[in-house]
Amino acid sequence: MWTLGSKAGFQKPIKPGSMLTRRNFLHRSAAASSALMLPHWVKSNSIFAEEISHLVILHTNDVHSRIEPFPEDGSRNAGQGGAARRAKMIQQIRDENEHVLLLDAGDIFQGTPYFNFFLGELEFKLMSAMGYDAATIGNHDFDGGIENLEKQLREHADFPMIISNYQFDDTIMHDRHIKRKVFQRGELKIGVTGVGIALEGLVPDALYGQTQYLDPIAQATEQADILKHDEKCDLVICLSHLGYKYNSSKVDDHQLAQNSRSIDIIIGGHTHTFMNQPDYLRNRDGQTVIVHQVGWAGIRLGRIDVSFEKNKKGKCVTCEGLWVKE
Numbered sequence: 001m002w003t004l005g006s007k008a009g010f011q012k013p014i015k016p017g018s019m020l021t022r023r024n025f026l027h028r029s030a031a032a033s034s035a036l037m038l039p040h041w042v043k044s045n046s047i048f049a050e051e052i053s054h055l056v057i058l059h060t061n062d063v064h065s066r067i068e069p070f071p072e073d074g075s076r077n078a079g080q081g082g083a084a085r086r087a088k089m090i091q092q093i094r095d096e097n098e099h100v101l102l103l104d105a106g107d108i109f110q111g112t113p114y115f116n117f118f119l120g121e122l123e124f125k126l127m128s129a130m131g132y133d134a135a136t137i138g139n140h141d142f143d144g145g146i147e148n149l150e151k152q153l154r155e156h157a158d159f160p161m162i163i164s165n166y167q168f169d170d171t172i173m174h175d176r177h178i179k180r181k182v183f184q185r186g187e188l189k190i191g192v193t194g195v196g197i198a199l200e201g202l203v204p205d206a207l208y209g210q211t212q213y214l215d216p217i218a219q220a221t222e223q224a225d226i227l228k229h230d231e232k233c234d235l236v237i238c239l240s241h242l243g244y245k246y247n248s249s250k251v252d253d254h255q256l257a258q259n260s261r262s263i264d265i266i267i268g269g270h271t272h273t274f275m276n277q278p279d280y281l282r283n284r285d286g287q288t289v290i291v292h293q294v295g296w297a298g299i300r301l302g303r304i305d306v307s308f309e310k311n312k313k314g315k316c317v318t319c320e321g322l323w324v325k326e
Contacts, residue, residue, distance in 0.1 A: 053188050053312075056100045057237070057304040058090060061269030062296035063104070064111030064140065065123055069325070070297070080325045081298040083126045089301055089324060090130055099185035102131060105269035106138025106196065106241035111297070119144045120152040128158035134181060136194030136239035137163050138269060142207045150176045162194040162239060165219040167212035180223040182231050188308065191227025194239035195220045195256070197270055216242060216251055217259050224262035234312050238263045243270040244293055257281040257289040265290045265304065272296035278319045294321045 069082035094100050104127065109120045120141075127135070141149055150172045153161060164179040180193040195216035199208050220238050227233045238256070245254045253268045261284050274295035281289050294302040300321035307316045 052310065053186055053308040054097065054099060055185055055188055055190065055235070055306045055308070056093060056097045057103065057265070057267075057302075057306065058093065058100060059103045059105065059267045059292075059294065059302040059304070060086075060298060061105035061241075061267070061293060061302075062107040062138065062272050063123070063298045064107055064296060065109055065115040065120075066112060066297040067114045067122060067126070068112075077297065077299060080323065082324065083130075083298065085324050085326070086298055086301055087126070087130045089322060093303070094131075099188065101183060101185065101190060102133050103192065103237070103239055103267060104132060104135035105194075105239045105267050105293070106136045107140045107269060107296075108135065108138065110140040110143045115143070119148050121156050124152050124156035128156065132159045133183060134160050134162050134192050134194075134239070136241055136269075137161055137166065137177070137196050138241040139197055139199060139203050142199070142203050145207050146209045146211065147172055149173065162192055163196055164193050164223045165195045165214040165216040166199075167214055169212075170210040172209075173211070179219075180227055182227065182233060188235070188312075189231065189233045191224070191231055191233035191236045192239065193220055193223035193227065193236070194241075196241045197243065198251075216240075217256055220256060220263065221260040224260065228262035234308060235264050235306060235315075236262055237265045237267060239269075240266050241269045244268055244273040244275075244291070245271075253291050253293075254279070254281060257283060257291055259284060260289075261285055261287075263289055265292070267302070268293035274300070274321070276321075290317065290319065292319050298324055300324060 066081050067083050070077040070080050072079050108123050109115050114122050153176050160181060161177045162181055163177050168174045168177060180191060183190045198213050224236045227236045240253050240256060242256060243252045246252045253266050257266055258281055266289060268291060272295055273293045275293050279291040281291060283289050292302060294300040301324055303320050303322055305318045
């Protein structure tokens with residue numbers, strides 16, 4: 001059962017340095033919790049009591065080797081992004097919140113000369129230094145070849161690659177990925193799985209080798225069911241590099257949300273979609289799934305605040321995109 005915080009479930013982006021404190025979060029959520037009430041999403045006054053568990057999920061997608069901010073050249077993204085600024089913002093949020101999870105939805109590689117020269121070494125070193133908890137694989141992460149992806153992960157990544165629908169059995173990546181992982185934050189158990197886009201026709205065959213693409217909806221549902229029911233996770237997140245929404249039968253985050261089970265939040269990527277508010281969709285069992293994505297190039301840092309009642313039966317959620325700039 002969920003309560004939506006903020007108008008239509010979304011807060012406008014806040015300026016860097018103006019962090020959302022626990023008091024402000026509760027105030028803003030309580031003031032607007034009745035703005036959107038859907039079936040099975042219930043309002044619970046007790047969620048604003050002192051005895052709640054609070055989780056902050058930070059997320060990025062499609063950073064594309066954007067190590068430095070965009071140059072100050074008058075272009076649309078001038079002065080935005082940059083790994084150092086993102087790291088500072090992440091640390092500020094960690095300083096103010098006890099339970100934080102930091103995730104990425106793929107396409108870490110490719111887009112600036114840093115990748116051409118260092119083939120992903122710098123990207124993984126920086127993500128490790130920032131304390132990323134997990135990521136999934138995007139199509140551009142194969143741009144240096146599957147052997148390079150495995151090498152950079154093995155040598156420079158202090159976080160797991162979570163992907164459930166790429167079968168790596170006959171490749172060098174067979175022991176360099178996992179299908180799911182449970183993270184403990186205080187009394188909360190958070191399950192994470194991941195899915196990637198079909199590689200055929202998108203990535204040259206030689207770059208991904210014998211990788212087999214499996215149905216992302218079936219695989220995500222299988223892993224989410226294990227996390228929710230066997231592992232008893234309080235929240236299940238799917239990192240998706242499928243893309244937000246297509247005008248075709250191509251599998252996207254909307255189809256994943258509506259045709260799966262046991263997933264609470266989909267953190268998306270691939271389509272570089274700057275979402276000004278998250279989408280709320282119904283899954284196969286009629287339960288609500290939140291879909292969110294924060295564009296590309298590290299211009300925004302996604303933030304999802306989840307507060308749980310002490311009995312974990314009720315949840316309150318707010319989503320926002322924090323601009324990464326001075």
